Amino acid sequence: MSRDEAVRAMLVLMPRVAQRLKRTTVPEQLRSMNLAPRHLSLLSHLVFDGPALVSELAERLEVAPTTVSLMVADLSRQGVVERRVDPADRRRTIVSITEDPETRDAINGWLARGADSWEKALDPLTPEERAMFVRTMTAYERGASGAAD
Template structure:
């Protein structure tokens, strides 16, 4: 595994790039093949819904604007996703009692649907927990920052050779 997994004491930049370029397609493929629980199959959920549902599961109900900010998409995009998932019984959308113009989005209270959402997210959560457990808090933070930087740079699309 040292040749592509990097289990040696350290990796040079080129070795690390090679390891990640070989590893990431397998990770992405596995994510795409993660089956939806039966209860959610009719909802036509896609990987983009995973982050939205994870925010609501981990952080609780929030406004459309806050979700858009966290997901780094336009509020209209979130609003369309929320409307679609609300019609399908996956999310609840209600007016904020403090400001009736503001919509608050939450996971449905329906137990079978909520349990299905938790099951869909559980495998990824358990895998990350196992990966992060042996790391120090500083190492975890470094990994998260590294992934954020990779995403930002890959999204730019103006890198050499792109």
């Protein structure tokens, strides 16, 4: 496939992917919480990587710590995440998914659909090809957002 053919294919495919993602239904238990994609990214990190400091989440999400603090405060008020003081340094806050089983199951189920799709799509690729794909998607996202390399 030539570069031009690949660009055309991706220009046709990406709007369909975006529409499908927009139609992904939020689990009933989470609907009243008005969760946005940024919340899903934060929750993904907590589910896959476990509890984290606000500063660690900010670094992973590539946003300012104040942005993460605002998201965490919002999710905490809604009972989705829990905050606790880091016993090693009381100035730091550790964030984790709530211990409430119903909410935790709803979050895991919501994330599982996407994870299952990615596992199926990435499974036939070698580790090097997977890394290339992730780098390519990251470069596309940065370019589409107008961010400098």
